[in-house]
Amino acid sequence: MIDECLVAEFRIEGDECPLARATAQVDVVIDASAPQLRDDGNVLLHFSAPPNDELAEVLDSDPNIRYLHVTRGENAWTYRCLSKHPCVVHRLVNVGFLVESMRYHDGGATMSGAVVGYDVLRGVMETAGQTVGIQLQRVYPLRSEDDEHQSRAWGLTSPQAESLRVAHEMGYFEIPKAVTAAEVADELGISKTAFLERLRRAQSSLCSSVFGQGI
Structure with missing residues (x-):
């Protein structure tokens, strides 16, 4: 059994992800669940943001976004769609990074997740170092x-x-x-x-x- 479980936070800049591009155009914060990669390379996205017609229009006009659905709530709108853009996050997932949350703002993203064991952490950090635009922000032990x-x-x-x-x-x-x-x-x-x-x-x-x- 592995005793060490760590939380790592990464910052992504310069990614062509539709959500990153949208927040570069619209001053809004997007909270996203971990993207789900399909066998065909497309990505299923599930995210939310404060009510904003401009954001919905920007996403709907993005050629990399398909099947966009918006559920309009009073305090937040929830979005579900398919993205044809491969997500750099999966490079970290493939080496053991467990994505728990992602936040997009100002053309970039901050993601937080768990890493089980220092050996896995080293692999995740090496992959991040080889991936343009991903930087480690901080690492700390998972709370009890x-x-x-x-x-x-x-x-x-x-x-x-x-x-x-x-x-x-x-x-x-x-x-x-x-x-x-x-x-x-x-x-x-x-x-x-x-x-x-x-x-x-x-x-x-x-x-x-x-x-x-x-x-």
């Missing part, structure tokens, strides 16, 4: 199983739970604040905008869990 179950119980993704933990430990929620949002974002290795978006979504999930949906 109890903490993971607790995060899921509150409806939090791993990046959201990690952002809350780091913000709390740094004193972001103290009155007055001990640190700024930019300082917490630097510690997490993400942009201030991405941190505040994670925080907003985490707080929304917590409120929904405590007070019920629609409150």
